[in-house]
Amino acid sequence: MITKQDCQQINDYIWEIPTGFKEQMNVPVWIFADEELLEEALKDLSVTQAVNVACLPGLAGHVAIMPDVHQGYGMPIGGVMAAKVPDGIISPGAVGYDINCGVRVLASQIDYNSAKPYLSDLATSLYRNCPSGVGEKGSIPLSADELDKMCRQGAKWALEQGYAEAEDLSRTEEFGCLEGADPGSVSKRAKDRGRGQLGTLGAGNHFLEVDVVEEIFDPQAAEIMGLYQGCLVIQIHCGSRGFGHQICTDYVQDFQLAVINYGIQLPDRELVCAPINSKEGQAYLGAMKAAANFAFANRQALAYHARRSFAEVFGSPEKPLRQVYDIAHNMAKIETHKINGEEMTVCVHRKGATRAFGPGFEGLAPEYQKIGQPVLVPGSMGTESWILLGTKANDELSFGSSCHGAGRVMSRSKAKKEIRGDRLRKDLEKEGINVRAGSMPGLAEEAPKAYKDVNRVVETVSHAGIAQKVARLRPVAVVKG
DNA sequence: ATGTAC
Numbered sequence: 001m002i003t004k005q006d007c008q009q010i011n012d013y014i015w016e017i018p019t020g021f022k023e024q025m026n027v028p029v030w031i032f033a034d035e036e037l038l039e040e041a042l043k044d045l046s047v048t049q050a051v052n053v054a055c056l057p058g059l060a061g062h063v064a065i066m067p068d069v070h071q072g073y074g075m076p077i078g079g080v081m082a083a084k085v086p087d088g089i090i091s092p093g094a095v096g097y098d099i100n101c102g103v104r105v106l107a108s109q110i111d112y113n114s115a116k117p118y119l120s121d122l123a124t125s126l127y128r129n130c131p132s133g134v135g136e137k138g139s140i141p142l143s144a145d146e147l148d149k150m151c152r153q154g155a156k157w158a159l160e161q162g163y164a165e166a167e168d169l170s171r172t173e174e175f176g177c178l179e180g181a182d183p184g185s186v187s188k189r190a191k192d193r194g195r196g197q198l199g200t201l202g203a204g205n206h207f208l209e210v211d212v213v214e215e216i217f218d219p220q221a222a223e224i225m226g227l228y229q230g231c232l233v234i235q236i237h238c239g240s241r242g243f244g245h246q247i248c249t250d251y252v253q254d255f256q257l258a259v260i261n262y263g264i265q266l267p268d269r270e271l272v273c274a275p276i277n278s279k280e281g282q283a284y285l286g287a288m289k290a291a292a293n294f295a296f297a298n299r300q301a302l303a304y305h306a307r308r309s310f311a312e313v314f315g316s317p318e319k320p321l322r323q324v325y326d327i328a329h330n331m332a333k334i335e336t337h338k339i340n341g342e343e344m345t346v347c348v349h350r351k352g353a354t355r356a357f358g359p360g361f362e363g364l365a366p367e368y369q370k371i372g373q374p375v376l377v378p379g380s381m382g383t384e385s386w387i388l389l390g391t392k393a394n395d396e397l398s399f400g401s402s403c404h405g406a407g408r409v410m411s412r413s414k415a416k417k418e419i420r421g422d423r424l425r426k427d428l429e430k431e432g433i434n435v436r437a438g439s440m441p442g443l444a445e446e447a448p449k450a451y452k453d454v455n456r457v458v459e460t461v462s463h464a465g466i467a468q469k470v471a472r473l474r475p476v477a478v479v480k481g
Numbered sequence: 482a483t484g485t486a487c
Contacts, residue, residue, distance in 0.1 A: 073482095096482075097483070098483085101482070134483070134484070134485080193483095193484075202482075202483085203482080203485095204482050204483075204485095205482075206482080239482070240482095241482090241483085242482095242483065242484070244482090245482065245483050246483090249483090330482090
């Protein structure tokens, strides 16, 4: 059991567990949290898992955990780990089962007050146009060749197919396409599962949400992003569906052997990994990129469906839904960072954490090179969400990373036992939130009280200096599987 | 997160 006494306070929002805490630790753990969120983080296995991650070979700097952290498979959700390239490792469990799970925000210039009478119709239309739930019903089916092409090209494929605007791609992380995706490293089983799932929402914490821009903190950045106070935006939270899930399953299994072959000592079997430059490591990287591109194309297809719904309900708007950004929060990427004063190439594993690069980064659209990368932080269902900007200072603090959401505090099983979905739906509707959900137990799992306070999480990242506030959003319609 | 069990 790790306690507060084991954490050395660096400042009001950063705590360190030094390498001396456990003999096998190779780097320290940094916890981004205020006192209350630190206590929250210590209640489950989050910090223990972060310490386990810090025992992996070939790491750089420290392991970082975000204020929305909670325990996950091997590595906590809300964790960031940088492995040295070429001497370090890559770990599927440190990316997560939902490869390139992420969030996309599109903004409108439709005023909430005038749209209010139509929000129920909008929610119904979104629920109808965006297939949801476990499985593959109602998707855009692909041939084997077409699936491979889509995996190589990501959102570029979606643009060719007519599901995207050119600006969507310029406002997507990596422009919606990771180079080097290798469909040859993806199992037939994963492809069979993925073929029929493009353009589907899935279940669990995936959702569509219509919000109103409630408060703007950085008018210049909001203007550039296309966010207007009092206007509607839509958030899309989804990933690589059964395709990425199967790829993670396959490589977690394959790597059990790699760990033995390369003589890697593991603190936890769930942290199986392989040297990044080994044939196993490269195969996973190629497959992970294929899943990442699947997810970019998937969110693009969902954006296409969302635009159809807005057009159905509001007519063809003279000012269309414009993409703000699309961001990944389960991914491993090769990047260069300044670590303990030294420029290093590392494989940054972000699991339930986002990239949050500051101004000047060339991999952004020109208008975002000026202000920094947008960071999209959805709150729990029925609570606020945030749009932030990455900073320059976060390079040395968190490998250019920030938080990804509110963070779960109650297990899915406990939430299902304690909360009635139909009651929750009524409560949300009473607050003026239109709810369309395929599963009432599924809705209960996502109840606001199963999550931390997203506003406190955002206060923490902003005071810690890893992201800054641009706008707060308030939900008015939620669509779930 | 997930054809929630190959």
